[in-house]
Amino acid sequence: MSEQEFDIAILGGGPVGSALALLLARATPRPGRIVLLQSDSSSLYGHAPAADPRVLALNQGSRVMLDSIGGWPGEAAPIRTIHVSQRGRLGRTIIRNTDFGVPQLGCVVRYADLHASLAHAVAASGVRIMTGPAARIDSQDAHGVTLSQGDLRLRARIAVQADGSPAGPPRREYRQMALITTARSSQPRDGWAFERFTQEGPLAVLPHPEGGGLQSIVWCSAPEHAQALRALAPEAFSEALTQTFGTRLGSLTIEAPVAAFPLALNLRKQATDGRVVAIGNALQTLHPVAGQGLNLGLRDTATLAAALRQWLAEPGADPAGALLQFERQRRPDRTLTAGLTDFMSRGLATRCSVVEHAGGLALLALDLSPSLRAPLARHLLQGLRF
Numbered sequence: 001m002s003e004q005e006f007d008i009a010i011l012g013g014g015p016v017g018s019a020l021a022l023l024l025a026r027a028t029p030r031p032g033r034i035v036l037l038q039s040d041s042s043s044l045y046g047h048a049p050a051a052d053p054r055v056l057a058l059n060q061g062s063r064v065m066l067d068s069i070g071g072w073p074g075e076a077a078p079i080r081t082i083h084v085s086q087r088g089r090l091g092r093t094i095i096r097n098t099d100f101g102v103p104q105l106g107c108v109v110r111y112a113d114l115h116a117s118l119a120h121a122v123a124a125s126g127v128r129i130m131t132g133p134a135a136r137i138d139s140q141d142a143h144g145v146t147l148s149q150g151d152l153r154l155r156a157r158i159a160v161q162a163d164g165s166p167a168g169p170p171r172r173e174y175r176q177m178a179l180i181t182t183a184r185s186s187q188p189r190d191g192w193a194f195e196r197f198t199q200e201g202p203l204a205v206l207p208h209p210e211g212g213g214l215q216s217i218v219w220c221s222a223p224e225h226a227q228a229l230r231a232l233a234p235e236a237f238s239e240a241l242t243q244t245f246g247t248r249l250g251s252l253t254i255e256a257p258v259a260a261f262p263l264a265l266n267l268r269k270q271a272t273d274g275r276v277v278a279i280g281n282a283l284q285t286l287h288p289v290a291g292q293g294l295n296l297g298l299r300d301t302a303t304l305a306a307a308l309r310q311w312l313a314e315p316g317a318d319p320a321g322a323l324l325q326f327e328r329q330r331r332p333d334r335t336l337t338a339g340l341t342d343f344m345s346r347g348l349a350t351r352c353s354v355v356e357h358a359g360g361l362a363l364l365a366l367d368l369s370p371s372l373r374a375p376l377a378r379h380l381l382q383g384l385r386f
């Protein structure tokens with residue numbers, strides 16, 4: 001069996017792996033020495049990328065990055081106002097784009113659209129794309145990594161795991177499911193995103209990329225309740241949704257099947273293992289409460305591409321220094337973001353005043369003001385009452 005040789009092999013052509021492929025293609029004079037290995041079976045959650053029902057709230061930093069690599073999808077709904085509230089408590093927090101002097105706080109895109117636009121850009125980038133059975137890392141030595149995809153064997157100097165698959169058992173099972181669907185509101189509010197904390201988990205009602213009064217729903221609740229909700233007829237589900245969310249958007253009537261995603265926290269201690277490095281969901285899988293997972297994964301890609309830029313000019317050299325730099329640079333952001341979302345998914349729902357802490361989607365806005373990140377984090381963490 002012959003072996004094909006590459007500088008970098010990326011396992012997984014999800015949004016993170018594709019974004020990395022595009023960034024690396026720009027950083028090397030030999031994009032054909034980078035290979036993107038994409039599995040043709042469905043993802044961890046059981047959906048093919050083109051049929052993945054997720055919608056993603058992305059911050060302004062992610063938007064700028066995706067735009068710059070030609071991966072931003074055509075349809076996106078801007079978020080200009082974020083409304084955070086807590087069921088059973090008075091009061092709310094509102095964050096507006098004008099607070100930051102920016103046109104928008106973030107955007108909502110469909111996972112499937114983002115996947116398609118990134119795949120289109122990768123196809124034109126010169127990067128080799130190999131689609132087939134799930135790829136595998138077989139072994140590594142001091143000079144590189146041996147991989148396989150079905151009968152195909154490959155050798156790469158560095159392998160990047162961007163397959164969305166965490167290593168080992170979850171660090172925390174949230175005992176929550178996220179129910180995803182699309183609803184039409186009878187009194188839509190242009191550019192408003194809502195996050196409502198309930199006893200069982202957060203309920204996000206986001207503007208849908210299609211517009212026209214459509215809302216993307218991400219409803220996190222206890223698994224038994226989620227199963228019961230999923231079994232309801234559409235009319236009964238819509239009624240339960242409107243009752244839990246309240247009447248800020250009038251009534252909510254669902255117009256799509258309800259999909260379920262189990263939620264857990266996974267966080268690898270080390271991003272690198274010799275010449276193998278993990279990014280995106282393969283490195284950390286978060287609760288979706290604050291819409292941070294892909295935003296964080298895209299920051300992994302930007303840092304890894306920057307760390308490898310010099311090495312790509314001389315790929316025969318030892319990449320250990322570049323990979324160590326990546327490991328060190330990513331640790332604070334990964335730890336902080338995983339800690340915040342973990343805390344919010346459990347703590348804010350039940351114990352603390354959301355109004356006081358402005359949690360959840362409000363984190364999207366922090367990207368606009370990095371100086372707020374550390375003080376807010378401290379504030380949130382010091383407010384912990386376990």
Ligand SMILES: Cc1cc2nc3c(=O)[nH]c(=O)nc-3n(C[C@H](O)[C@H](O)[C@H](O)COP(=O)(O)OP(=O)(O)OC[C@H]3O[C@@H](n4cnc5c(N)ncnc54)[C@H](O)[C@@H]3O)c2cc1C
Pocket residue numbers: 011012013014015016017037038039041042043044049054055056057058133134135136162163164165178180218261279280281282288290291292293294295296297
């Ligand atoms: C309900 C829900 C809501 C979310 N909302 C948000 C949000 O609002 N904002 C946000 O930023 N994030 C959000 N996220 C998180 C976000 O979806 C993930 O962080 C993001 O999809 C991670 O991208 P990825 O490319 O690392 O992994 P994935 O999206 O999982 O992509 C991995 C790809 O690799 C392929 N693959 C798997 N194994 C192999 C293999 N062995 N060989 C080759 N290919 C392989 C898979 O088929 C898949 O295409 C949400 C997540 C959930 C569950």
